[in-house]
Amino acid sequence: MDELKVRQSHFIYWASGIVSICGIIFEVLFGALGSYILGDGVKQYTLTISLFLTGMGIGASLSEKVTKHLVLSFIYIEFLVALIGGFSSFLMFAITAFASNGTDAFFLYGVTLLVGALTGVELPILIRKANEIGVTLQKSTARVLFSDYAGGLIGGLLFVFLLRPQMGIVKSAFFVGLINASVALVVLFLFRREIKHVSIHAFIGIGISILLILGIFFGQAMALTFEQKLYKDPIIYMEESQYQKIVLTKNDDDVRLYLDGGLQLSSIDEHRYHEVLVHPAMSYTSEARKVLVLGGGDGMAVREILKYPSATDITLVDLDPAVVELANTNAHLLELNQRALMDEKVTIFHQDAFEFLERSEEWYDVIIIDLPDPNNESLNKLYTKEFYSLVRNHLQPGGAAMIQATSPVFAREVYWTISHTVASTGMHTENIHLDIPSFGNWGFVMASRDSIDVDSLDITRKTDYLKTDVLSSLTKFGKDEDSQLDGDHTEWGVNTLVDPILIQLYEKSWEYY
Structure with missing residues (x-):
């Protein structure tokens, strides 16, 4: 050759x-x-x-x-x-x-x-x-x-x-x-x-x-x-991190954060979301000291937690360091989160929330779960009985967790399946929802080892939306959004790692929105 x-x-x-x-x-x-x-x-x-x-x-x-x-x-x-x-x-x-x-x-x-x-x-x-x-x-x-x-x-x-x-x-x-x-x-x-x-x-x-x-x-x-053209407002920042595409838009005073095309917050009304996400659970627990936030890399939930002087040990677990970096460097987000993630009381881990709870031996007075919706397999595991069992096992007696659980209007079956999955771990639950103009009607599930009486909660911190006499009204659901379909008693399924029923329910629910 x-x-x-x-x-x-x-x-x-x-x-x-x-x-x-x-x-x-x-x-x-x-x-x-x-x-x-x-x-x-x-x-x-x-x-x-x-x-x-x-x-x-x-x-x-x-x-x-x-x-x-x-x-x-x-x-x-x-x-x-x-x-x-x-x-x-x-x-x-x-x-x-x-x-x-x-x-x-x-x-x-x-x-x-x-x-x-x-x-x-x-x-x-x-x-x-x-x-x-x-x-x-x-x-x-x-x-x-x-x-x-x-x-x-x-x-x-x-x-x-x-x-x-x-x-x-x-x-x-x-x-x-x-x-x-x-x-x-x-x-x-x-x-x-x-x-x-x-x-x-x-x-x-x-x-x-x-x-x-x-x-x-x-x-x-x-x-x-x-x-x-995919976004309503002009894009002012865009980044493709290792995990997702991060986009910021701005129109006048309205700054919006998108992750992989999904809206995460609007500066006009994010206070409604984050106040309901944080204050009921913090008010439920007397002098909460140790607080865990799963997700919430934008810093808004931590901002609300820092309003409680007793919260001296705050742990935030967010998978994507790029989101936290943006929250700590972008002027618009810094103005919104009030530099919360830089506070000396806050410790940040860039880790999968499921793996963090599996390895952690800590107990927390309050656990705030601010994770993206369960629209794929990797996120679905954070809405399973196995995950909520881990949450229960890290929650102090007398403590409370608050879980973002998508919309009971747009994704009714998804919301109540999440609620039923949380309850299947033996925790007591309370269902809360409110209107957020940029999102629509949005739901949360509050959970505790002990029974929950929303009427006994007292919102004592400075807020822009939530107050004590409003909180109980947020537990009321209309006919087209409550846990019963067409007036009949409904047996909701339990979402598990082995049987991830939530993914198909989510895809079906959001098909026309």
Whole structure:
């Protein structure tokens, strides 16, 4: 085998690993894109991975028809992957902003299947080309497959720990597409002697590369203008952390925080939410000293807790350090939370709430649970009997917990299932809801080892909404939002790790909102 063929065969193995890295990155990128824009992360990742693998199977089958011009076929497959994959995120945001409802899902699933099919064609072509060069079939197949599988692992790690947090979804797609185009150009150069009209193919590849480079530098800004249309107010801050997309918007005095597209708070009325979240539980417990906040990385709940001088040991557990960092550095959030998270009484852990309670040996007078709604598997576990049993086991006798539990109006079955799940641990519960203009009617579940008498609670701290004689009225529910459906006694299910009934209930309840 001459020196050129040795270089060619070596690069084929490198190429198989590189394109595999690109393929797995596109696969998980499509899942992340679907999770952010379409919601329900588990559903979107399941669909995109299934479609991508199905596409690979289709592509592998179609590769049998590629019998001539193997190298040139591979080059143009890479050009197509570079173009389609590279512009996928950018176009997804544009379609979401301007097209009719449902078009974005159709586009995403179509692109996933197409890129998967193109990826499936690559590997058989590379194996056949390696064999054609002179490497034995058994040896070439094993090496190419090794490069492919090892590349898959590297691609997954790169996306999770480097590309998504550092570049974001839009830039990452352009960057990975550029790698595909670069591989194609290198292959074109190495095999130039057996390809006609090399300059024309090179011109096409360079043109695609220039488009992708422009996308890296300018695509994010253009996508931001598309994404702006997804939000009511102008975006003033955007970040993709390791865990989620964080967006701040502002219109006059109304500052809003969104996580993965879901509204977390509005400065106009967040006091209503956080006062009801905190003060009933703090008022229930005489001289609460140790307080645990699960979630609440924006600092608003801690702000309310600090109104109680007895609360000298406050622990906040929030998974995403980027949210806490924003709460401690952004002028708008600092004005709202009154620099609460910087108080010396506050200790912050960046950890999963379930794992924190499993490992902790501490007992708390008050536990405030301010977690996102249970719209996927990872969040669902924080609404299970197992999780609330952990909450009970860390709650002092005479202490109280308050749990945000979504809307009894928009998600009636979800709210009462959460309430029933809390009660299934043996704790006493009280149901509370109120109107929050930016959210609508929102519900909470108060829980304690002891019975709860809301009428005995006295709100003594300075508040902007909640007062003692209002609190009891918040426990009254209308016919279309109470625990009985159509006037009949309803047996609500219990959400568990083994039987996560809440996810489907949540998806069904919010379908039209």
